[in-house]
Amino acid sequence: MTDQRGAALLRGGISSPRATFLELFFDLVFVFALTRVSQRLIDDVSAHGPDLLRELAETVLLFLALWMVWSLTAWVTSRYEPESSAIQFVVVASMFASLVMAVAMPRAFAERAVTFAVAYLAVQVGRPLLLTLALRRHPRRSVTARILLWSAVAAVPWLVGALVPVTRPVLWTLALALDYAGLALGWPLPGLGSARAAGWAVMGEHLAERYQQFFLIALGETILVTGLTFSGGDFSSTQAAAFTVSFVTTALLWRIYFHRAGHVLAEALRASERPGLLGESASWTHLVIVAGVLLTGVGYELVIAHPWGRTAPSWTIFVLGGPALFLAARARFEYEIFGRVSRSRVAGVLLLVALVPVGLRLPPTVVLVLAAVVLAAIAAGDGLRARGRPLEQPASPL
Template sequence: MAQKQGEELLRGGTSSPRATFLELFFDLVFVFALTRVSKRLIDDVTAGGPDLLRQGAQTVVLFLALWIVWSLTAWVTSRYEPERSAIQFVVVASMFGSMVMAVATPRAFAERAVPFVLAYLAVQVGRPLFLTLALRGHPRRTVTSRILLWSVVGAVPWLVGALVPSARAVLWTLALAWDYVGLALGWPLPGRGSVRASGWAVMGEHLVERYQQFFLIALGETILVIGITFSGAAFSAAHASAFALSFLITALLWWIYFHRAGHVLAEAIRAARSPGLLGESASWTHLVIVAGVLLTGVGYELVIAYPYGQTASGWPLFVMGGPALFLAARARFEYEIFGRVSRSRVVGVVLLIGLVPVVWRLPSIGALALSALVLAGIAVADAVRAHGRPLEQPATPL
């Protein structure tokens, strides 16, 4: 009977690959969470000072903590049946914990450290604990139990860091590294090997759809940044131009992502000999893609707020570096699907990085215009190359 109950939680042959309404509801929390990460980055940049790098590194830690919570939840709903009440409880509980983390993010390295950590650990420890109990005697219980063990060990530096401000940054960095090493290596245990996610039986089409939806969440966050920043600025020609350029870049990011490779990702998963391997690789790629979009959104707010201000020393990291990071990850994404990389992606990355010394001599809106010009050139090159040709079939090397 215990075996049967465990089986009921697993994805079956009749499971729909589409995301459920609850999962889309869960994603709404991360629209808010990404705005909190952006707000923290913007505050760091505008404040400037000698602590800029330290503050930026702290924001990266918080973003990666939010990402691993979302990513592992996506793997859970791709591995287990999301229509089951037990899995729905996991999603809702993860949603609440993520919301608390997002609320605490702006001051997570200060007075809100304890709420942030308790929410994070409630998800990271509570989720595998609940699944281990729910699966009972099922063989997959061994996977959730080893994830639980890794999470419990990693909880120690998280908790100590929350209680000891002077060691917080070091301990949280080590704790996050522990969590990511576990994810990357398959939570290895002495004498028992590892269980890499690439070998899991998952609903591959569902998993890749979830990562594409998170990419759209990141684009949605940039739309919020553009709208909120422009609505609070003077309706001058300069601000309006920065607003229009920011929206254009967002549209170009969408076009470049979905052109060819983005459209056939689900088909590539279906054709792959190991859907889990492609899904695991795509998860790391989408982490970098989303980070690039997030950095680009910070650049929008800086330029819309100060369109004719001199480009400050750190601003190219966002205005030029964000799109460059996106393109680099998008090139890897293309390789994952087709086993090749378009020359335009490489040229775009080189141009964006090479133009950094130039943009320091321009007003910030000039830097944004150059970024838009490079991305537009890539989009045009893609359209010309694809004109009159049938949609290319995936040929993943993974």
Template sequence: MTDRRGARLLRPEVSATRATFLELFFDLVFVFALTRVSVRLIDTAGASVVELVAEIGRTGVLFLALWLLWSITTWVTSRYEPERGVIQFVVVGSMFAAMVMAVALPGAFEDRALPFVLGYLAAMIGRPLIVAAALHRHPRRSVPLRLAAWAAAGAVPWLAGAFAPEELRLPLWVLALAVDGTGLLLGWPLPRLGPARASGWLIAGEHLADRYQQIFLISLGETILVIGVTYSGEAFTADRAGAFAAAFVTTALLWRIYFHRAGHLLAEALRMARSAGRLGSSVGATHLAIVVGVLATGVGYELVIQHPYDRIDPVWLAFVVGGPAIFLIARARFEYEIFGRVSWSRWGGLAALLLLAPALTRGSPMVALVAVAAVLAAVATADTWRSRGRAAEVPASPLLHGGEPGGDFHRAP
């Protein structure tokens, strides 16, 4: 018999699909956290290629830890009723943990390793244990216990890295992320219990879509913050004013390209999906890449606004051109997930960026940013032209019909 006490924690079918005010409050921490990620990368300006690659690796580890915390919290509030007191407590606790991680992030590979790790582990181990206790004897109780067990296993290399010499920290934390990532991919399997893959979870798909759209907007908000803070801290010259305007236009184009058709239909696609968990898992990985592309683009903005007509350091193109390129690749995958096809404008824009990159090494940062904006404008224009006079499309994803039915919110696991 299903435990009624635990069943009250699950999302009912009539639950609101929009994010709660508490979840939006939770997201405010990630505006700050993403700026800390950018700060680490911006500080590599003038570094050699080897130094840049090493710093991207270190910053990538820290960012992925933040992403896992945000992502699993999002799945928790899509699976359980966010208006319940225990779930609100879990969200607030995760928010504080993320704040600790964000504050420690700029020095996480130096003197703030332990606070970063303790914040992460407190959320990743404590959160599922609290949810499991609240579920009482409900069959779904085994899922958060799986998460806690795998997080405890990953805690060993996380803590070892925090106490180890700096040169050993990166490989140990990569191992820790590999444990956490393997658990996520395999469904946190345990002996005799087997896996419980997130792709098979019964969730509120429209709520999950809302959350992914919001994390994209948060990443855009971080770039707006970078543009404003950087420009306000520099002399108001015509050169920098032009770079400021070009950066803002580029951000607006990223917004336009994301939401044109596919971005608007994400909620409908998840609502129509036979298994919302399967499609949600796929678009979750896609949004990770989208956010990475936007963050890298934001780092490029700061470099351009500070040095609009200096001789460009070829390393800077990893951000000025590489960020939008990553975004277009991820956006192409996103389009396939929603419609089962990819518009030629995505590949055309990506090809244009790659072909322009060698020539841009001979110019200035401002020229590179304007060229990127022109390519993105061409992609956005092609999208508008393609849909002009046509009936609105409906989701036709190859992922819509696979997996188990997702309408019964009370079914295990």
């Protein structure tokens, strides 16, 4: 009886592969959360202080903590029945904790450190604890128990770092490294080995849709930042030009992502004999893709607010580095789906990097235009190669 009650939590053959309305509701928190990440990055760059690199590293750490919460929640709803009351409670509780993390983020390394850490640990420790109890004696309970033990160990530096400010950067870096090491290694335990996500049974189509939705959330955040910056500015012709180029760049990111590989991700996962392996790899890839989009969005705000003059060296990280990071991750994504990489994406990354010294001598709007031209050339090349050809079928080497 206990095994049957635990098995009721697992996805069955009649489960819909589509994301539920509750999951889409959950994603709304991350629209706000990603704006907090962007605002922190903008504040870091605008300060121009000697601690710029440290502050940027802190923002990256907070973003990685948010991604950990979102990605593991996506895996939970791909492995367990999202319509069950226990899983719905997990999603709603994770949603509230994520909102608290986002609210605390601007001052997470200052007076809101305890709030941020406790909210994060409420998900990281509370979620596997609840699932372990709900699964009862079901064999899958061993996986959630592993995650619980690793999260409990990582909770120590999270809490100590929150309470002792001088140790916070080092201990939080260690804690997050433990969380990501557990995820990458499969939360190994002595004598029991590991349980890597690559070997999990998941609803592949559902997982693909969740990655695509989070990518769209990141694009939506750039639209939000672009609109807010332009509407709050002088509404000048130069700002209007930067605003227009920013929108075009966002549309190009969308086009490049969904061309072929992004379009057939669900099919690739559905056809895979080991969807967990492809899903795990795609998770890391989408982390970098989203990071590239966020950096690009920060570049939009910097350019719209200061469309003319000289481009500051740190701005190139966002205006040129963001699209370059996106293209590099998109090239890996293409390899995951088709086992090849288009030369145009590699050339695009190299060209964007090569434009950095040139961009330092040009106005920010012109630098943004150059980045958009590179992306437009890649999108046009994709379209020309695909014209008249049937949709390519996935052939993942994974």
